[in-house]
Amino acid sequence: MANPLLPIRHKQQNFFSCDVFDTYKDDLASMEHPVFSLSTKTDFRVLEYESNNGDRIKITPSYVDGLATIHDKDVLLYIASSLISNVNKGDIPAQNVRFVAYDFLVSTNRQTGGKGYQILREALARLVGTRIETNIVTNGTRVIENFAILESFKIVEKHPDNGRMIGIEVKLSDWFYNSIIGKEILTIDKEYFRLRKPTERRLYELARKHCGKQKSWSIGLETLRNKLGATAPIVKLKYNLNRISESNHLPGYTISILGNIVTFTRKTSEVSQGKMDSKNNEVIELLQYHGIGPIIIKELVSSYDSDRIIGNINYVLEQDKLGNIKNKKAYIVKAIRDDFRPILSQHDIAQSEKEDSIKKEVSKKINLDKQNKEWVKFCSQRVKDKFYEQPKKWQEEKRQAFIDKITLDNNKLILKSYKKNGFKNPILLANFFTELKDELLTELEEIDFDKYLKKRQA
DNA sequence: TGTTGGTGTCGGTAGGTTCG
DNA sequence: CGAACCTACCGACACCAACA
Incomplete structure (x- = not known):
């Protein structure tokens, strides 16, 4: 066998899911007891175990789908990992949990092709079909009853005709739910998902x-x-x-x-x-964690030392806590390139001045960014207003010219939107008004950002 | 461009059996 | 008892296509 481990399928994880999963969690009760089948074939056995401390467990398979397998358990690991951050903050999460199929597949190192979704669907069926009879204590409660690993699942489909699944809602069993809210869980290595x-x-x-x-x-x-x-x-x-x-x-x-x-x-x-160079790896992992892509990481790591990178990331995180940052990922890259770090080794006064100037600089940049967005919004509103001020005949000519243009360009997406909703479609409208921007915007503050700022200040 | 679906091929798995 | 082999089947992988 070439490699006993599965390949890393998703090198750069989704920016948002990274925020959710700083660590992966497994619940203690199912780590201790063999709840899941190790078989690769459909397993219809009834499993019964009794441990030394009196815990009894009986697992009955679904008549159709068989026992839930150890691979199916990935769904529980994913859910535990996503809920635990809320539990740690003191929140009590709902027993009904929603998650995105794609995020699950990426987080658990699975393929995102059609089969990945099919396997997930089958896994959910087995998890719901497999029943546990136990007297194991979770979160101080001795549950002596027969229940399914997952109470139920519901697949939210984007298109009912093609069955493409987007979101999944599952209801956790009391047993598993109690484990999570009672924090009866352990952190597991992400490499677990590479075990074949x-x-x-x-x-x-x-x-x-x-x-x-x-x-x-x-x-x-x-x-x-x-x-x-x-x-x-x-x-x-x-x-x-x-x-x-x-x-x-x-x-x-x-x-x-x-x-x-x-x-x-x-x-x-x-x-x-x-x-390996642990410092360099730490920097790369940190950048990956914050969703920076491989090309930018390569550039940053080869151009700047690790202290500068780590220092700037810390700086941006502090600013982020204060609510000064809108796009953390982009700002981290900018901060590293321009080096926004406060300089600590200077004389106190000089240091404080520098810090102030950096803060001012940052706030100026943020402010400018905010104003730029406002300007874009202002301009687009002006285009719309000016368009509707024009004679009806002129408006109609422009609409026809636009349709002729997208037909000539064979812009399938816009044409499809047009056929579906006419000029009510927001994507089509956005494109249409963009076309008319140069023609309709004539005032200085509408075509020049600096002029806009001056007029705004005045 | 990213996401999802479909398909064929190949390699790997568990569990059973056999051999030395 | 340890190792190898066999069988049925699952999953990985590499494609390509459709779609938004």
Whole structure:
């Protein structure tokens, strides 16, 4: 096998989802107990386990879809990760959760092609169909009842005819919901989503839960087999463990097998990362985190030192907290290029003056940006007003000329909008008025931003 | 340009069986 | 007991197309 890990499919994550997922979370109850099937085939077995502390768990598959698989669990991980930031802020999230299918696929390192959506749909069906009977305590409540992993799901489709799914609404089971609001969760490594083998994913969960931040954790093969929920014979499991141990690709932990004892040892970051330039990587990761694209990152990292980049990011974040920044991503790039950092090593007075001047500069830039937007808005309103002041006949001629032009250009998008809504379509109108801008705007403040500012100040 | 759908091919998986 | 092989099937991947 070339690479035991799946490729990183989405190198630069969605700007907004980055804000949601600084870390990925897994709930403790399902990390401890083998709730999910490791099989790649549809699994119709009824699983029953009893742990030493009296926790009993019985998992019954859906008659149609079979047991939920360890890959299906990604949906729960995604939901837990997205809700936990609210829980940490002290909010109690609703039990009904909405998410965007595409964001889920990207966040969990899945393909975004048609099959990715199909797999998600099937996963949701299995999660809703698989029932758990348990007496496990979550958030101090001992729930002794039979319930589905997910109570229900609803797919919000953009087009009912082509079935393209955009948003998904799920209702969480009390069991899982209690786990989240009770913060009975652990942070997991993002690399988890690159693990191919179902057994590896379970191994990682167990290692994370039991080994955690200790140096090592040992367990007997038979107990491990039960905890994994694997049905393969013990010899087969040992063989597989040896393979995983050789490739050593489990995030955060190494596995070693001695006789019938399996030992998980925590990797140190230096060992797992190798000899790389940690400072440079930190800068690249930071820029990626803030949604900066690979080309800009390359330019920034090769042009400026890491102190300048990190200093400016911190500076922009402070400004952002004060509500001074509208487009954080763009402003970070600008700040690094122009170096907005306050200079700390100067004499106090000089420093304070400089800080003031920087602040003034920033506020001036922000103000100018705001005014520029106002000007654009003002101009576009002027075009509309002036257009409707013209004789009806002239207006009609212009409309006809515009339609002739887009027909000649074969502008399919605008033509389609025209056929659908005529001149009521906002995209068409925006294009139409843009065409007339030069002709209708004649005043100095309408064509020159500086003149606009002068007139505004006067 | 980005998102989504469709399809064919290939490689990898779990679990069972067999062999030395 | 460990390793290798077999089977059925799932998922990855690489395309291309449609659409907004």
